[in-house]
Amino acid sequence: MSDTTAAPFPLAPASSGTWQRHTLTQRMLRYALWLFMVWALVQSLRHVEVIPEFLYDAPEQMGDMLTRMWPVDWSHYPDTIHSALMETLHMATLGTLLSLPLAVPLGLLMASNLTRNRALNFMARVLLVSSRSVNSLVWALLFVAIFGPGPLAGMLAIALRSVGFVGKLIAEAIEQTPRGPIEALQAAGASTLAQVWYGYWPQIKPAFWSVALLRWDINIRESGVLGLVGAGGIGMALDTALNLFHWNRVALVLIAIFAVVLIAEVVVVQIRKRVL
Secondary structure, X not given: OOOOOOOOOOOOOOOOOOOOOOOHHHHHHHHHHHHHHHHXXXXXXXXXXXOHHHHHHHHHHHHHHHHHHOOOOHHHHHHHHHHXXXXXXXXXXXXXXXXXXXXXXXXXXXXXXXXOOHHHHHHHHHHHHHHHHOOHHHHHHHHHHHHXXXXXXXXXXXXXXXXXXXXXXXXXXXXXXXXXXHHHHHHOOOOHHHHHHHHHHHHHHHHHHHHHHHHHHHHHHHHHHHHHHOOOOHHHHHHHHHHOOOHHHHHHHHHHHHHHHHHHHHHHHHHHHXXX
Protein backbone atom coordinates (compact mmCIF):
# COMPACT_ATOMS: atom_id res chain seq x y z
CA MET A 1 0.00 0.00 0.00
CA SER A 2 1.37 3.43 -0.97
CA ASP A 3 2.44 5.77 1.79
CA THR A 4 0.90 8.74 0.04
CA THR A 5 -2.82 9.26 0.64
CA ALA A 6 -5.03 11.12 -1.80
CA ALA A 7 -6.54 14.35 -0.62
CA PRO A 8 -10.30 14.05 0.09
CA PHE A 9 -11.03 17.13 -2.04
CA PRO A 10 -9.13 18.34 -5.08
CA LEU A 11 -7.17 21.47 -4.45
CA ALA A 12 -7.91 24.48 -6.65
CA PRO A 13 -4.94 25.79 -8.58
CA ALA A 14 -3.31 28.83 -7.11
CA SER A 15 -4.35 32.02 -8.85
CA SER A 16 -1.64 34.39 -9.93
CA GLY A 17 -3.97 37.40 -10.02
CA THR A 18 -4.75 39.77 -7.15
CA TRP A 19 -8.26 40.45 -5.87
CA GLN A 20 -9.63 43.89 -6.60
CA ARG A 21 -12.80 45.36 -5.18
CA HIS A 22 -13.85 47.18 -8.35
CA THR A 23 -13.48 46.26 -11.97
CA LEU A 24 -11.60 48.45 -14.41
CA THR A 25 -14.87 49.86 -15.77
CA GLN A 26 -16.11 50.69 -12.28
CA ARG A 27 -12.84 52.42 -11.40
CA MET A 28 -12.96 54.47 -14.58
CA LEU A 29 -16.54 55.51 -13.81
CA ARG A 30 -15.57 56.53 -10.29
CA TYR A 31 -12.67 58.63 -11.59
CA ALA A 32 -14.96 60.19 -14.20
CA LEU A 33 -17.46 61.08 -11.46
CA TRP A 34 -14.76 62.73 -9.36
CA LEU A 35 -13.51 64.68 -12.37
CA PHE A 36 -17.06 65.81 -13.13
CA MET A 37 -17.54 67.00 -9.54
CA VAL A 38 -14.28 68.97 -9.66
CA TRP A 39 -15.25 70.46 -13.02
CA ALA A 40 -18.72 71.42 -11.73
CA LEU A 41 -17.16 73.07 -8.66
CA VAL A 42 -14.72 75.05 -10.79
CA GLN A 43 -17.47 76.17 -13.16
CA SER A 44 -19.68 77.21 -10.26
CA LEU A 45 -16.92 79.29 -8.73
CA ARG A 46 -16.27 80.93 -12.08
CA HIS A 47 -19.88 81.91 -12.75
CA VAL A 48 -20.95 82.86 -9.22
CA GLU A 49 -19.96 86.49 -8.87
CA VAL A 50 -18.49 86.76 -5.39
CA ILE A 51 -17.34 90.26 -4.50
CA PRO A 52 -14.39 89.96 -2.08
CA GLU A 53 -15.10 93.36 -0.50
CA PHE A 54 -18.55 92.15 0.57
CA LEU A 55 -17.07 89.00 2.11
CA TYR A 56 -14.55 90.99 4.13
CA ASP A 57 -17.27 93.36 5.33
CA ALA A 58 -19.82 90.61 6.13
CA PRO A 59 -18.83 90.02 9.80
CA GLU A 60 -19.06 93.72 10.56
CA GLN A 61 -22.45 94.01 8.85
CA MET A 62 -23.73 90.95 10.66
CA GLY A 63 -22.64 92.34 14.01
CA ASP A 64 -24.31 95.67 13.24
CA MET A 65 -27.57 93.95 12.28
CA LEU A 66 -27.60 91.82 15.44
CA THR A 67 -26.98 94.94 17.50
CA ARG A 68 -29.97 96.63 15.89
CA MET A 69 -32.14 93.58 16.65
CA TRP A 70 -31.57 93.95 20.38
CA PRO A 71 -33.59 94.52 22.47
CA VAL A 72 -36.49 92.60 20.96
CA ASP A 73 -39.73 94.56 20.62
CA TRP A 74 -41.95 92.18 22.60
CA SER A 75 -44.72 94.77 22.87
CA HIS A 76 -45.41 94.40 19.14
CA TYR A 77 -46.46 90.75 19.49
CA PRO A 78 -50.14 91.20 20.58
CA ASP A 79 -50.85 93.78 17.88
CA THR A 80 -49.86 92.02 14.66
CA ILE A 81 -47.52 89.05 15.23
CA HIS A 82 -50.01 86.83 17.06
CA SER A 83 -52.74 87.11 14.43
CA ALA A 84 -50.22 86.61 11.61
CA LEU A 85 -48.84 83.56 13.39
CA MET A 86 -52.28 82.02 13.78
CA GLU A 87 -52.96 82.73 10.11
CA THR A 88 -49.78 80.86 9.22
CA LEU A 89 -50.86 77.83 11.26
CA HIS A 90 -54.30 77.85 9.64
CA MET A 91 -52.77 78.07 6.17
CA ALA A 92 -50.48 75.11 6.84
CA THR A 93 -53.24 73.00 8.38
CA LEU A 94 -55.90 73.68 5.74
CA GLY A 95 -53.37 73.29 2.93
CA THR A 96 -52.31 69.90 4.28
CA LEU A 97 -55.90 68.72 4.73
CA LEU A 98 -56.80 69.87 1.22
CA SER A 99 -53.84 68.02 -0.29
CA LEU A 100 -54.77 64.62 1.17
CA PRO A 101 -57.97 63.96 -0.87
CA LEU A 102 -56.11 65.13 -3.97
CA ALA A 103 -52.99 63.06 -3.34
CA VAL A 104 -54.62 59.74 -2.41
CA PRO A 105 -56.33 59.07 -5.80
CA LEU A 106 -53.16 60.02 -7.66
CA GLY A 107 -51.14 57.73 -5.41
CA LEU A 108 -53.53 54.85 -6.11
CA LEU A 109 -53.27 55.47 -9.85
CA MET A 110 -49.47 55.69 -9.73
CA ALA A 111 -49.02 52.38 -7.87
CA SER A 112 -48.27 49.87 -10.63
CA ASN A 113 -49.26 46.83 -8.56
CA LEU A 114 -52.74 48.28 -7.99
CA THR A 115 -53.43 50.11 -11.25
CA ARG A 116 -52.33 47.94 -14.18
CA ASN A 117 -52.98 50.57 -16.83
CA ARG A 118 -49.66 52.11 -17.84
CA ALA A 119 -51.32 55.18 -19.30
CA LEU A 120 -52.96 55.95 -15.94
CA ASN A 121 -49.66 55.27 -14.15
CA PHE A 122 -47.88 57.71 -16.44
CA MET A 123 -50.57 60.37 -16.13
CA ALA A 124 -50.55 60.18 -12.32
CA ARG A 125 -46.76 60.28 -12.24
CA VAL A 126 -46.66 63.36 -14.47
CA LEU A 127 -49.16 65.18 -12.24
CA LEU A 128 -47.27 64.32 -9.07
CA VAL A 129 -43.93 65.33 -10.56
CA SER A 130 -45.45 68.59 -11.80
CA SER A 131 -46.69 69.35 -8.30
CA ARG A 132 -43.30 68.67 -6.70
CA SER A 133 -41.24 70.42 -9.34
CA VAL A 134 -42.81 73.85 -8.69
CA ASN A 135 -41.69 75.51 -5.48
CA SER A 136 -44.25 76.77 -2.98
CA LEU A 137 -43.16 80.37 -3.58
CA VAL A 138 -43.81 79.99 -7.31
CA TRP A 139 -47.25 78.50 -6.65
CA ALA A 140 -47.92 81.38 -4.25
CA LEU A 141 -46.94 83.95 -6.88
CA LEU A 142 -49.33 82.36 -9.37
CA PHE A 143 -52.23 82.26 -6.93
CA VAL A 144 -51.57 85.80 -5.72
CA ALA A 145 -51.88 86.90 -9.34
CA ILE A 146 -55.18 84.97 -9.65
CA PHE A 147 -56.89 85.48 -6.27
CA GLY A 148 -55.01 88.50 -5.00
CA PRO A 149 -52.83 88.74 -1.89
CA GLY A 150 -54.00 86.94 1.20
CA PRO A 151 -54.03 83.57 2.97
CA LEU A 152 -56.17 81.89 0.27
CA ALA A 153 -53.27 82.05 -2.16
CA GLY A 154 -50.92 80.66 0.47
CA MET A 155 -53.24 77.81 1.39
CA LEU A 156 -53.65 76.73 -2.26
CA ALA A 157 -49.90 76.99 -2.83
CA ILE A 158 -49.22 74.73 0.14
CA ALA A 159 -51.90 72.26 -0.98
CA LEU A 160 -50.63 71.88 -4.54
CA ARG A 161 -47.04 71.60 -3.37
CA SER A 162 -48.02 68.88 -0.88
CA VAL A 163 -49.95 66.79 -3.39
CA GLY A 164 -46.82 65.58 -5.17
CA PHE A 165 -45.01 64.77 -1.93
CA VAL A 166 -47.85 62.87 -0.28
CA GLY A 167 -49.01 61.11 -3.46
CA LYS A 168 -45.55 59.80 -4.33
CA LEU A 169 -44.95 58.37 -0.86
CA ILE A 170 -48.40 56.77 -0.80
CA ALA A 171 -47.73 55.10 -4.15
CA GLU A 172 -44.38 53.79 -2.91
CA ALA A 173 -46.00 52.45 0.27
CA ILE A 174 -48.65 50.63 -1.78
CA GLU A 175 -46.01 49.10 -4.08
CA GLN A 176 -44.07 47.79 -1.07
CA THR A 177 -47.02 46.04 0.60
CA PRO A 178 -46.83 42.23 0.91
CA ARG A 179 -48.90 40.38 -1.66
CA GLY A 180 -50.26 37.71 0.70
CA PRO A 181 -53.39 39.49 2.00
CA ILE A 182 -54.13 40.91 -1.46
CA GLU A 183 -53.95 37.50 -3.13
CA ALA A 184 -56.22 36.05 -0.43
CA LEU A 185 -58.82 38.74 -1.11
CA GLN A 186 -58.53 38.18 -4.85
CA ALA A 187 -59.03 34.42 -4.36
CA ALA A 188 -62.15 35.17 -2.35
CA GLY A 189 -63.52 37.27 -5.22
CA ALA A 190 -63.17 40.67 -3.54
CA SER A 191 -63.64 43.76 -5.66
CA THR A 192 -60.90 46.30 -6.24
CA LEU A 193 -62.42 48.66 -3.68
CA ALA A 194 -62.54 45.85 -1.12
CA GLN A 195 -58.90 45.00 -1.85
CA VAL A 196 -57.89 48.60 -1.29
CA TRP A 197 -59.88 48.99 1.93
CA TYR A 198 -59.23 45.60 3.55
CA GLY A 199 -55.91 44.68 1.97
CA TYR A 200 -53.84 47.77 1.25
CA TRP A 201 -55.19 50.31 3.74
CA PRO A 202 -54.39 48.37 6.97
CA GLN A 203 -50.82 47.93 5.75
CA ILE A 204 -50.15 51.51 4.62
CA LYS A 205 -52.16 53.28 7.34
CA PRO A 206 -49.13 53.96 9.63
CA ALA A 207 -47.10 55.22 6.67
CA PHE A 208 -49.98 57.40 5.48
CA TRP A 209 -50.44 59.19 8.80
CA SER A 210 -46.69 59.54 9.23
CA VAL A 211 -46.44 61.19 5.81
CA ALA A 212 -49.40 63.47 6.56
CA LEU A 213 -47.89 64.60 9.88
CA LEU A 214 -44.49 65.10 8.32
CA ARG A 215 -45.97 67.17 5.51
CA TRP A 216 -47.90 69.31 8.00
CA ASP A 217 -44.66 69.94 9.85
CA ILE A 218 -42.92 70.92 6.60
CA ASN A 219 -45.83 73.14 5.56
CA ILE A 220 -45.58 75.15 8.77
CA ARG A 221 -41.98 75.95 7.87
CA GLU A 222 -42.82 76.80 4.27
CA SER A 223 -45.87 78.90 5.08
CA GLY A 224 -43.68 81.18 7.19
CA VAL A 225 -42.06 82.64 4.07
CA LEU A 226 -45.01 82.69 1.68
CA GLY A 227 -46.01 86.08 3.03
CA LEU A 228 -42.89 87.54 1.41
CA VAL A 229 -44.74 87.30 -1.92
CA GLY A 230 -48.08 88.46 -0.50
CA ALA A 231 -49.59 85.07 0.32
CA GLY A 232 -50.54 85.89 3.90
CA GLY A 233 -49.21 84.66 7.19
CA ILE A 234 -46.34 85.82 9.33
CA GLY A 235 -44.16 86.28 6.25
CA MET A 236 -46.04 89.50 5.51
CA ALA A 237 -45.19 90.82 8.97
CA LEU A 238 -41.56 89.87 8.37
CA ASP A 239 -41.55 91.59 4.98
CA THR A 240 -43.06 94.74 6.46
CA ALA A 241 -40.50 94.85 9.26
CA LEU A 242 -37.63 94.34 6.81
CA ASN A 243 -38.85 97.06 4.47
CA LEU A 244 -39.20 99.54 7.33
CA PHE A 245 -35.82 98.53 8.87
CA HIS A 246 -37.49 97.67 12.18
CA TRP A 247 -34.82 95.15 13.16
CA ASN A 248 -36.13 94.64 16.68
CA ARG A 249 -39.45 93.55 15.17
CA VAL A 250 -37.59 91.34 12.68
CA ALA A 251 -36.01 89.58 15.65
CA LEU A 252 -39.45 89.14 17.21
CA VAL A 253 -40.83 87.57 14.02
CA LEU A 254 -37.85 85.20 13.72
CA ILE A 255 -38.22 84.12 17.35
CA ALA A 256 -41.95 83.53 16.85
CA ILE A 257 -41.32 81.41 13.74
CA PHE A 258 -38.66 79.38 15.54
CA ALA A 259 -40.95 78.79 18.52
CA VAL A 260 -43.86 77.62 16.34
CA VAL A 261 -41.64 75.27 14.34
CA LEU A 262 -40.21 73.83 17.55
CA ILE A 263 -43.67 73.30 19.05
CA ALA A 264 -44.90 71.66 15.83
CA GLU A 265 -41.92 69.29 15.91
CA VAL A 266 -42.71 68.27 19.49
CA VAL A 267 -46.40 67.78 18.67
CA VAL A 268 -45.62 65.58 15.65
CA VAL A 269 -43.20 63.43 17.65
CA GLN A 270 -45.69 62.94 20.48
CA ILE A 271 -48.53 62.06 18.09
CA ARG A 272 -46.37 59.49 16.31
CA LYS A 273 -45.34 57.95 19.64
CA ARG A 274 -48.82 57.73 21.12
CA VAL A 275 -51.05 57.17 18.10
CA LEU A 276 -48.91 55.39 15.50
